[in-house]
Amino acid sequence: MASSDLSLNTPQTFTGENYQIWSVKMKSYLETYDLWEVVMKDKLIQSLPANPTLAQIKAHSDEKTKKYKAKTTIQNSVADSIFSKIIACETSKEAWKTLKQEYQGSERARQNQILNLKRDFESLIVQDDETIAKYSNRISLIVNKIRLLGENFKDDRIVEKILVTILEKFESKISFLEESKDLSTISVAELISVLQA
Numbered sequence: 001m002a003s004s005d006l007s008l009n010t011p012q013t014f015t016g017e018n019y020q021i022w023s024v025k026m027k028s029y030l031e032t033y034d035l036w037e038v039v040m041k042d043k044l045i046q047s048l049p050a051n052p053t054l055a056q057i058k059a060h061s062d063e064k065t066k067k068y069k070a071k072t073t074i075q076n077s078v079a080d081s082i083f084s085k086i087i088a089c090e091t092s093k094e095a096w097k098t099l100k101q102e103y104q105g106s107e108r109a110r111q112n113q114i115l116n117l118k119r120d121f122e123s124l125i126v127q128d129d130e131t132i133a134k135y136s137n138r139i140s141l142i143v144n145k146i147r148l149l150g151e152n153f154k155d156d157r158i159v160e161k162i163l164v165t166i167l168e169k170f171e172s173k174i175s176f177l178e179e180s181k182d183l184s185t186i187s188v189a190e191l192i193s194v195l196q197a
Helices: 019-032 036-041 054-076 080-086 092-103 107-123 132-148 155-165 168-180 188-196
Strands: none
Touching (some): 019 036, 019 092, 036 054, 054 080, 080 092, 107 132, 132 155, 132 188, 155 188
């Protein structure tokens, strides 16, 4: 059960850059305090019945408090220049949706971003003087951007990319891997580790 106080460090303040990273951190933070559902569902709080019980009063109060905490948390985790864009939002859901629309763009824009990143991924090749670690970092950077945009990008595709594009000097290690392991089930970390050894 989540604590009622917001004592964890809040995610970095959103300044208008790296929206996808900020939104993932913010979602996790809100989930920690059982506030994410409040943001996504934005249910109307029912009025108290005549002669409410103490349990009904407490539940009603808790619902209102969660709504205010969710809205306040979002407001306090954006820079003042960004806050001006959500200042008129009445609910946390409205604020979240406004930020998402402004900084992630429409679904079409998101799909275009994903398509461009996939093109970048497909065109990657290892440079002659590049280490496996640096090459895998370049791949990871692009893949993580794709995943942050909500696209499922499987590890086996990354493994295949590395195996197809690495230099000939690694052929003996790849042959060893083919003989000792099922390459369709090897993890990216395991492949990188073998190639670096």
